[in-house]
Amino acid sequence: MAALDKINLSIEQGKFISLLGPSGCGKSTLLRIIGGLVEADSGMVTIGNKTPREAQKSKSFAFVPQSPALFPWRTILQNMYLPHEVNKEAKEHDEHRLDPLHMLKAVGLESVAQHYPGELSGGMQQRVGIARAFSTGAPILLMDEPFSALDEINRENMRYQLLDIWEKHQKTVIFVTHSIREAVLLSDEVVVMSPGKIEQSLQIDLPRPRLDTIEDSKQFQDYVNSIRQIFRKQQ
Amino acid sequence: MSMQQAKTSGLHSHPIKDKGSFRQSFTQSSFWTALISFITVLVVWEVIVRLFHVRPIILPAPSAIFIEFFTHSSFFLPHAWVTLYEAMLGFLLGMIVAIGLGILLSHSAMLEKFLLPLAVLANVTPIMAIAPLFILWFGFGSLPKILIAAIITFFPMLVNSIAGFRSINENHYEYMQSLFASKKEVFLKLRVPNSLPYLFSAAKTCVSLSVMGAVVGEWTGSTAGLGNVILMASNYMQMNRMFAAIFVLAFMGVSLTQIVRLIELKVLSWHTSIYMHKNR
Numbered sequence: 001m002a003a004l005d006k007i008n009l010s011i012e013q014g015k016f017i018s019l020l021g022p023s024g025c026g027k028s029t030l031l032r033i034i035g036g037l038v039e040a041d042s043g044m045v046t047i048g049n050k051t052p053r054e055a056q057k058s059k060s061f062a063f064v065p066q067s068p069a070l071f072p073w074r075t076i077l078q079n080m081y082l083p084h085e086v087n088k089e090a091k092e093h094d095e096h097r098l099d100p101l102h103m104l105k106a107v108g109l110e111s112v113a114q115h116y117p118g119e120l121s122g123g124m125q126q127r128v129g130i131a132r133a134f135s136t137g138a139p140i141l142l143m144d145e146p147f148s149a150l151d152e153i154n155r156e157n158m159r160y161q162l163l164d165i166w167e168k169h170q171k172t173v174i175f176v177t178h179s180i181r182e183a184v185l186l187s188d189e190v191v192v193m194s195p196g197k198i199e200q201s202l203q204i205d206l207p208r209p210r211l212d213t214i215e216d217s218k219q220f221q222d223y224v225n226s227i228r229q230i231f232r233k234q235q
Numbered sequence: 236m237s238m239q240q241a242k243t244s245g246l247h248s249h250p251i252k253d254k255g256s257f258r259q260s261f262t263q264s265s266f267w268t269a270l271i272s273f274i275t276v277l278v279v280w281e282v283i284v285r286l287f288h289v290r291p292i293i294l295p296a297p298s299a300i301f302i303e304f305f306t307h308s309s310f311f312l313p314h315a316w317v318t319l320y321e322a323m324l325g326f327l328l329g330m331i332v333a334i335g336l337g338i339l340l341s342h343s344a345m346l347e348k349f350l351l352p353l354a355v356l357a358n359v360t361p362i363m364a365i366a367p368l369f370i371l372w373f374g375f376g377s378l379p380k381i382l383i384a385a386i387i388t389f390f391p392m393l394v395n396s397i398a399g400f401r402s403i404n405e406n407h408y409e410y411m412q413s414l415f416a417s418k419k420e421v422f423l424k425l426r427v428p429n430s431l432p433y434l435f436s437a438a439k440t441c442v443s444l445s446v447m448g449a450v451v452g453e454w455t456g457s458t459a460g461l462g463n464v465i466l467m468a469s470n471y472m473q474m475n476r477m478f479a480a481i482f483v484l485a486f487m488g489v490s491l492t493q494i495v496r497l498i499e500l501k502v503l504s505w506h507t508s509i510y511m512h513k514n515r
């Protein structure tokens with residue numbers, strides 16, 4: 001049985017795209033196929049004019065997994081520099097790199113630069129993961145439910161912090177989530193998935209920068225409701 | 236590993252945990268309680284020997300043992316040095332071979348299937364049974380003792396190094412893949428640091444085992460070393476001398492383990508098990 005079938009999706013550069021769907025619908029797998037971490041049995045993915053593996057080789061991706069992949073034996077700053085130390089032959093995107101310490105400052109964590117990940121809360125660790133993704137210079141950020149392990153209060157904060165950084169740097173983000181509100185709040189486009197396939201792709205034309213008042217707006221609620229309808233129809 | 240890092244501090248709070256002073260106080264307090272318990276045992280021992288007039292040929296008083304050691308320290312210390320030297324060379328040899336083989340085996344499941352059973356066989360064969368063979372092969376010098384100490388050290392180090400190199404966090408591995416990291420980079424930046432807690436935990440056990448290996452070798456056939464001293468003293472019923480040698484060996488074992496622990500504290504300062512004690 002195919003985990004994913006009839007997937008047809010094109011993503012514009014510099015956009016924030018969410019892959020939204022219930023657990024087990026293949027959204028993480030799709031993200032990994034795009035990122036060259038999983039090989040698709042058939043079909044084609046191109047990033048610019050590269051295959052996912054080629055794009056990976058040229059360090060076009062910055063990956064933010066569900067649990068922040070911070071090495072416990074490296075300080076926060078050393079973790080920020082890890083992408084710089086690995087696969088040094090790929091220099092294509094080096095000029096877009098941002099100073100890791102500066103990025104830590106941007107997420108309010110410069111004071112823990114010399115600490116180890118084990119000393120930070122889950123939310124702080126995930127902020128490091130995001131700061132690191134933006135500092136690598138990679139044009140495409142792959143985020144696999146980065147906030148799902150956090151409590152609701154932390155999640156809310158993190159969403160706005162991510163919006164804030166993204167609006168400053170405008171990289172392509174592919175963001176996997178199972179939260180409808182999260183997807184609407186963050187994205188330019190929400191790709192609604194049901195197990196194995198794409199149901200619908202929805203443009204979100206909410207004004208930017210998006211501030212926390214936007215969640216109260218009727219427009220926001222309408223988007224959330226229309227996505228809910230899509231999921232309801234399937235059941 | 237990442238799961239245990241979940242802490243409760245708020246989004247903007249800064250973690251201020253003075254690990255340094257805490258660690259120091261932990262090791263210091265455990266040192267003092269250990270010392271107090273040793274002293275208690277020695278005092279009770281001394282009292283019993285004096286109170287019940289236990290004959291020195293059965294059990295000498297601790298005071299007599301200490302006097303024996305300090306009046307004849309020029310006799311004990313060269314022997315202690317021989318044992319220490321054999322144990323340490325054996326420990327280093329066993330460790331280096333085990334880690335080297337561990338690197339190899341962690342790369343190939345096929346090799347592991349072939350070689351691990353041999354290592355297991357070497358491990359289950361009583362070292363006492365092999366010792367006389369080594370003496371026959373390599374004579375009465377230090378070499379057979381070094382080899383016995385190395386064999387004892389080898390197996391726990393091998394098993395733990397394989398586990399350490401292999402048991403990397405899936406997330407960490409995937410992250411390295413997303414950067415197109417080479418096998419070598421994954422090994423050096425992920426597998427090696429990941430294996431260190433495993434290696435230190437084995438080293439703490441093995442360092443005292445290596446002393447045992449050296450002593451076993453000395454019993455089997457030797458002209459020097461504390462094992463030799465104990466054997467000779469037992470032949471001549473020199474109880475003070477025997478106990479003094481045992482004390483020196485015990486002290487050696489404790490000191491070596493502590494040295495490895497201190498190095499571990501220094502090298503693995505990031506490791507959660509080291510500052511987890513705080514939450515006990």
